[in-house]
Amino acid sequence: MRMRTIEISVGGFVLAGIVALIFLAVQVSGVNTGGASQTYEITARFDDVAGLRERAKVSMAGVTVGRVRSIEVDMSWGDAVVTMEIAGEPGNLAADTGAKILTEGILGARYIGLSPGGDEETLAAGDEITETQGALVLENLIGDFLTNMGKS
């Protein structure tokens, strides 16, 4: 085989690899979502995060507006501190925005739902959401139900 043919074939081979990688990155991974665009962090305290994971969705009105960055426990208060990345510039959320831990479907993943507030003031980077509602834990619900049944 002539060396020139080999060189052309190998060039085509490497090009095919690069094209495939770009395809996988752009078309399959959707590389531009949550990548270069600006984000800022806010925190929220929940009494129970039950099954929320890092990188879970943060959504408002059903649209993803951010991701969970980290989840830590505050031992002295006994609640969970969740740090979220919100897309956009600080100031796009009202100061009395609420946060709830919700579930996608019956068995789906946990995510954080933000409910809009009416305050004139806005949340700055690093601020904390005060109005929160933790995850509904099935065992607690059943427990409450049974005790109420007993009372009535």
Next chain:
Amino acid sequence: MVGFVRNLGARFLSWLAALGRATVLWVRAMSGRPDWQDVGLVVKQIYHVGFLSLVIIILSAFSIGAVLALQFYTQLARFGAQEAVGIGLALVLLRELGPVVTALLFAGRAGSALTAEIGLMKTTEQLSSMEMMGVDPLKRIIAPRIWAGLISLPILTAVFNMVAIFGGMVVAVNWLGADAGGFWSGMREGVEIWEDLGKGMVKTVVFGLLVTWVAVFQGYDAPPTAEGMAMATTRTVVISSVLILASDFLLTLVFYGEF
């Protein structure tokens, strides 16, 4: 009984010696400054181990993607979740099947050929005559083949993944009628660039290292007889397949295991 234990010990020692020889071979071939004059040799080897493997890779990728999509679709359709075919397909391929199946095919197609070629060079004393001429066969013969394997396998894996996803799309969207928009957007939503694509690519580099190392060593270490060559070729495929699967488990444990 004593003979059995003695035999066991002897086999273990000879295995250990082979591992030592393999390590020395690899270090001697890859150490030192890579010679830029040898790029032509690497290109030629990439042609042999990479470009010529493209046909088998593309054919297998298309079939595997199509089969996966068919299985996912029939099961997911029972829950009305046909659009999840895209994300399932992409995650399975990028994380596991792409790197592993490509490496197995590569070991069968290119690894065995490498072993046979180097083994025959040794049997016909081409390697020792090179040494006579003052050319280091490790640098001239072995090193370009190891580099070619390391470069080719990730490229082949990327092509494999792309073709398999395409094959899955043909079956799920064009044939069975899943929604194309849901197929692609579900994929884009759930696939992370480093977590899935990047870690899969790290796997494939490790597999490339293992397969070329085993293939080259088995050829270099083969007894110079017809029987020895046959044994060495078989061993290349068997050992590298087992190593690929075992190291895949370890890598998955390290990458995705939560403990």
